[in-house]
Each structure stands twice: as C-alpha cells, then as structure tokens.
Amino acid sequence: MIKDQFHDGMWKQNAGLIQLLGLCPTLAVTVNITNGFALGVATIFVMILSNISISPIRQFVPEAARVPIFILVIAGLVTIVDLSINALSKPLYDALGIFIPLIVTNCIVLARVEAFASKNPVLPSFYDGLFMGLGLTLVLIILGAMREMIGNGTLFQNLHFLIGDDYKFLTIQLFNSDHGFLLAALPPGAFIALSSLILFVNWINQKQKK
Amino acid sequence: MTPLDSPAIKKNMSISLIMFTVTLALIPALIAQIGFFGLQILGNLIIGISFALILEAVCLKLRHYPIKPFLKDGSAFLTAWLLIISIPSSTPIWVMLVGLFFSIVISKHAYGGIGSNPFNPAMIGYAVLLISFPKIMTNWPSAEYFDFNNFLNFSQLFSMFVSIDILDGIVSATPLDKIKTALFLGEPINNSFSIFDQFNAYQIMSIFYLIGGLYLMIKKIITWHLPVSLIFSIFVFSFILNQINPDVFMPSLFHLMNGATFLAAFFIITDPVSGPTTLNGKIIFGVMVGLITVIIRNFGGYPDGIAFAVIFMNIFVPLIEKFTQPKVFGYE
Numbered sequence: 001m002i003k004d005q006f007h008d009g010m011w012k013q014n015a016g017l018i019q020l021l022g023l024c025p026t027l028a029v030t031v032n033i034t035n036g037f038a039l040g041v042a043t044i045f046v047m048i049l050s051n052i053s054i055s056p057i058r059q060f061v062p063e064a065a066r067v068p069i070f071i072l073v074i075a076g077l078v079t080i081v082d083l084s085i086n087a088l089s090k091p092l093y094d095a096l097g098i099f100i101p102l103i104v105t106n107c108i109v110l111a112r113v114e115a116f117a118s119k120n121p122v123l124p125s126f127y128d129g130l131f132m133g134l135g136l137t138l139v140l141i142i143l144g145a146m147r148e149m150i151g152n153g154t155l156f157q158n159l160h161f162l163i164g165d166d167y168k169f170l171t172i173q174l175f176n177s178d179h180g181f182l183l184a185a186l187p188p189g190a191f192i193a194l195s196s197l198i199l200f201v202n203w204i205n206q207k208q209k210k
Numbered sequence: 211m212t213p214l215d216s217p218a219i220k221k222n223m224s225i226s227l228i229m230f231t232v233t234l235a236l237i238p239a240l241i242a243q244i245g246f247f248g249l250q251i252l253g254n255l256i257i258g259i260s261f262a263l264i265l266e267a268v269c270l271k272l273r274h275y276p277i278k279p280f281l282k283d284g285s286a287f288l289t290a291w292l293l294i295i296s297i298p299s300s301t302p303i304w305v306m307l308v309g310l311f312f313s314i315v316i317s318k319h320a321y322g323g324i325g326s327n328p329f330n331p332a333m334i335g336y337a338v339l340l341i342s343f344p345k346i347m348t349n350w351p352s353a354e355y356f357d358f359n360n361f362l363n364f365s366q367l368f369s370m371f372v373s374i375d376i377l378d379g380i381v382s383a384t385p386l387d388k389i390k391t392a393l394f395l396g397e398p399i400n401n402s403f404s405i406f407d408q409f410n411a412y413q414i415m416s417i418f419y420l421i422g423g424l425y426l427m428i429k430k431i432i433t434w435h436l437p438v439s440l441i442f443s444i445f446v447f448s449f450i451l452n453q454i455n456p457d458v459f460m461p462s463l464f465h466l467m468n469g470a471t472f473l474a475a476f477f478i479i480t481d482p483v484s485g486p487t488t489l490n491g492k493i494i495f496g497v498m499v500g501l502i503t504v505i506i507r508n509f510g511g512y513p514d515g516i517a518f519a520v521i522f523m524n525i526f527v528p529l530i531e532k533f534t535q536p537k538v539f540g541y542e
Contacts, residue, residue, distance in 0.1 A: 179343075182343070
C-alpha cells in the first residue's frame with residue numbers, strides 16, 4: 001500500500017509532470033534550486049497537514065459545502081506556513097514573495113484533499129500528502145537546477161538563505177554569468193524546461209510499455 | 211506578334227527555382243554587408259547553413275520523414291540565411307548555433323514541421339537571441355565606409371573560431387540604438403546626429419534589400435500587399451509621431467532606412483507558412499506589424515521591434531484569415 005502510494009506520488013501520478021497540477025508555482029518560482037526546494041517543502045507541509053486534518057472530519061462534511069470547507073482549512077494552514085517562513089528567513093520570504101500565500105490556490109492541495117483525504121482514513125492520507133508533495137518538490141528542484149545552471153551558470157545559489165550565512169561557499173559557479181542564457185531564467189524558459197521534462201517522462205513511459 | 215501571357219495560367223515554377231531566385235535577391239545586400247563588415251559574415255553563412263541543414267536532416271530522420279525532398283525545399287537554408295544576416299557578424303559561433311537550434315528544432319519541427327509552424331522560424335531564433343544575449347546582439351562591428359579589401363581578407367572568413375568575446379572598441383551601436391541611448395540620457399535627438407550626413411552601412415544595405423525585393427515582385431514570387439502595407443504603415447505612423455514632437459520621435463525616412471524595415475518587408479513577413487494568405491489579410495497583417503514596430507521603436511525598451519511585431523502578429527493570423535475569407539461567387 002505504502003509502496004504503491006510512493007510510486008504514485010513520485011512517478012506514476014507525479015503532481016508536476018503527469019497530473020500537471022500546481023503549475024503556477026512550478027513555473028514562477030523555479031529560477032534556482034533554493035526557491036524550488038523551499039516552496040516544495042512548504043507545499044509538502046501544507047499537503048500533509050490538510051490531508052490529516054480533513055480525513056478525520058470527512059463524515060461530517062456536507063457534500064454540497066465541501067469545497068469552501070476544504071479551502072478554509074487549507075487557507076488557515078497556508079497562513080501558518082507563510083508566517084513561519086517570514087520568521088525563519090526574511091530573504092527567502094522576499095524571494096518567494098506572493099507564491100507562499102498562493103499555495104492556497106494551488107490545485108494539487110485541493111485535488112489531493114478532494115480525491116484522497118475525503119475518502120480515506122488518516123494514515124493513508126498522511127502518506128498521500130507526503131509522497132505527492134515529495135514528487136512535486138523533486139520536479140521543482142530539477143526545474144530549478146536546469147534553469148539556474150543554463151540561465152545563470154550557478155548551482156545552489158542563495159542556499160545560505162535557508163541554512164545560514166556560514167554556508168555561502170556551497171554556491172557553485174559553473175561559468176561566467178555574463179554568458180548566461182537569459183531566456184532560461186525568464187518565464188518562457190520555465191515552459192520550455194517543463195515541457196522537456198514532460199517529454200522525457202513520456203518517452204520513458206512509452207518505452208516501458210513496449 | 212507573340213501573344214501576352216494569359217493571367218489565369220500559372221507559370222510552373224519549381225520550389226528549387228523559387229529558392230534560387232530568393233537567394234539571388236538577397237545577394238546584393240550580402241555583398242554590401244561584406245564590404246562594410248568584412249568576410250566573416252560569409253563564414254557565418256557557410257557554417258550556419260551547414261549546421262541548419264544537418265539539424266533539419268536529423269529532425270526529419272527522427273520524425274520518420276523522407277530527408278531529401280524536404281531538404282531540397284530550401285526552407286531551412288533560407289531560415290538560416292535570414293537569421294544569420296540579422297545578427298551581428300561578430301556574434302560568437304555558439305550563440306549563432308543556439309539561435310539556429312531554436313529556429314529549426316523548437317519553432318519548426320516541434321510544431322510539426324514545415325507548413326505547420328505558427329511562428330516565423332527565423333524571427334523566433336532572433337528573438338531568443340535578443341532576449342538572452344542583449345549585449346552581444348546589439349553590438350555591431352563598426353563600419354565607416356565600404357572597403358573592397360574586405361573581399362580579399364580571407365583571414366576574417368573563419369575568425370569566429372578565434373574570437374570568443376567581442377573586443378571592445380571595434381563595436382558600435384546601430385543608428386536606432388544611438389537614438390535610444392540619446393533619449394535615455396535626455397538629449398534631443400537632433401543633436402545626436404543628422405540622418406543625411408551619415409549615409410551609413412545600414413542604410414545602403416536597406417537600399418539593396420529594397421532592390422532585391424522589387425526583383426522578387428517582378429518575378430511574381432511575392433505580391434505587393436505585404437511589403438507595401440508594412441512600409442506604408444511605418445511611414446504613416448512615424449510621420450504622425452514626428453509631427454507631434456520632432457525632438458523625441460525621428461522622421462519617417464529614418465525609420466524606413468534604418469533597422470530591418472526593408473529586409474522584413476520583402477523577405478521576412480512574406481513567409482508563406484506563418485503569414486496570412488488572403489489578400490485583405492496580408493494588408494491588415496502588414497499594417498499591424500508596422501504599427502507595433504513603430505510603437506516598440508519609439509516607446510519600447512528594444513531599439514528595433516520588427517521581430518517581436520512579426521511574432522506577435524503571427525498569433526493573429528488564423529483570426530485575420532477567418533474574417534477576410536473572400537466570398538465565393540454564387541454563394542450567399
């Protein structure tokens with residue numbers, strides 16, 4: 001059961017590449033690994049908490065009013081995450097900007113609550129939130145790495161926002177950023193990078209079928 | 211007395227012959243470009259076109275299409291040529307190859323190959339390069355006068371392998387760029403330079419594009435609708451702006467003779483795949499490209515906006531064609 005859920009979240013029903021849910025943050029914030037990772041972790045946090053807080057009340061939620069109730073719970077949790085990131089790392093909070101509050105409108109959170117947590121017990125819902133979130137985080141990190149590397153010539157830029165100023169040495173400069181391929185850092189680059197990833201995944205899936 | 215051609219009978223012109231004629235029409239401007247900027251552009255063309263043809267062949271092979279007939283239609287050849295003459299000849303070779311990759315692979319084959327591409331491939335490649343490498347793309351080698359020695363200086367032919375960075379001091383801004391800078395610094399443009407005492411490389415190349423384009427019109431490869439409407443539109447809109455405030459907006463003649471006006475009018479927007487096919491549609495397309503170009507040149511952040519204008523209007527081609535379908539006689 002857990003194994004299936006893990007496989008679903010990471011590959012078979014990957015939120016970023018197969019379900020194509022939550023594209024707004026996926027495309028907007030992944031200018032580097034740090035941003036992708038931080039937003040991914042925030043999303044995991046929200047998904048786990050929303051799944052396990054909605055699963056126990058699933059019998060009491062009236063069918064007709066379920067979406068507003070779900071959104072209200074998610075909004076409360078997102079506010080907690082938003083304020084926590086603001087308290088923990090101000091530069092990161094500024095870098096992610098509007099996209100932390102916007103987790104509330106992220107389709108993937110509502111989709112998992114609606115499709116899974118409102119129909120399943122607490123423990124499977126917990127794993128669902130965790131693995132779906134991990135799958136999305138993985139995509140965010142890969143996208144961030146691609147765009148950072150091609151657009152700016154660096155890796156792990158701004159990582160010290162997360163783990164302290166002592167770790168500034170972690171930023172790797174691959175080549176002179178004067179020759180960066182700016183398009184990759186701009187919104188069109190996000191679309192092209194994501195579509196190449198989807199192309200790659202579909203190609204593997206097709207090969208496996210044969 | 212020989213009878214005149216019947217207007218209803220189409221001359222049977224093979225695609226290869228059309229391609230040859232279009233190339234012939236581009237040759238005079240190429241000669242001017244070599245005379246001003248050196249032989250490097252020729253080396254760029256040789257390497258770039260070979261690379262584009264290889265890319266095209268690889269894509270056709272991957273998509274299980276016959277390679278030879280599609281290579282012979284010359285679309286990759288012309289796309290590569292138009293892209294390479296649009297970018298500065300001092301561009302590092304890898305930047306040029308990136309542009310060609312976007313032209314051939316992303317904007318053509320990813321959309322389904324020749325005939326299915328919604329955007330002009332050469333302009334997509336150019337826009338990608340302009341957005342990604344603004345510093346490289348706006349630095350043209352300085353060209354003061356036409357020098358016949360440039361044709362014999364064969365060491366320049368493959369100098370793109372030697373120089374990786376552009377050397378400072380041998381580059382200069384294009385006239386459109388100078389205007390942008392002057393306006394940015396708040397100087398009145400009339401003080402920057404007069405348009406007539408600097409009858410420079412770009413303007414002479416423009417004239418040669420005009421001559422090549424007229425040759426294509428005489429050969430009936432392109433109709434008059436697109437070029438005339440674009441040129442007319444740029445003329446009228448920049449004339450209006452110039453009348454409003456001549457200190458800020460350059461006169462019409464300047465906008466016609468500089469930038470890619472004639473190149474775009476005769477060789478770029480006449481692309482039969484991404485442009486409109488109805489005659490009224492062609493006129494609307496040309497006028498709108500001209501209007502957007504004038505807006506970008508006078509109010510935008512980039513010195514020349516024809517590439518963006520063409521891509522932008524390509525999006526509207528299906529809509530334009532929907533509303534300009536000619537009525538078939540006999541139908542209501």
